[in-house]
Amino acid sequence: MKLVLSTIPPNDAAEMAHTLVTEKHVACVNIIPMVRSIYTWKGELCDDAESMMVMKTTDDKIAGLIDRIRQLHSYDVPEIVALNIDENGSNPDYLKWVLASVGA
Numbered sequence: 001m002k003l004v005l006s007t008i009p010p011n012d013a014a015e016m017a018h019t020l021v022t023e024k025h026v027a028c029v030n031i032i033p034m035v036r037s038i039y040t041w042k043g044e045l046c047d048d049a050e051s052m053m054v055m056k057t058t059d060d061k062i063a064g065l066i067d068r069i070r071q072l073h074s075y076d077v078p079e080i081v082a083l084n085i086d087e088n089g090s091n092p093d094y095l096k097w098v099l100a101s102v103g104a
Contacts, residue, residue, distance in 0.1 A: 001085035001095060002062050006069055006078060007037055013051040013081040016072050025065040027101035030054040056085075056098050065104065 004026070008016060010033060017029035032052040039046050057065055066080050089094060 001098060002057050002059060003083045003085055004057060005054045005081045007035065007050040008053055009074060010049060010051045012074060013053055019051060019072060020068065024102045025061055025068050026055040026057045028056050029096040033091060042058060058099060058102055061102050
């Protein structure tokens with residue numbers, strides 16, 4: 001199982017979430033509506049309002065999810081960070097739901 005994080009312009013988050021869930025790349029997307037991101041891009045300091053998407057998926061869906069986010073995302077280099085979920089420290093019923101939701 002994977003927990004995937006991606007920042008996105010706030011106005012784009014819901015549409016991308018709907019697409020990723022409908023296409024069964026992810027079981028669920030939580031949208032944290034406003035995060036402040038401070039970073040450098042092309043030598044300039046940036047200070048932007050973004051939304052954070054927190055997505056749950058399976059190991060076998062991760063490659064397709066990354067490809068689909070890259071297709072849909074407006075950024076040249078979108079943040080896509082996948083973390084392993086400790087299945088021993090998680091609710092097994094929730095993990096079964098994730099599997100069922102993505103058709104695994």
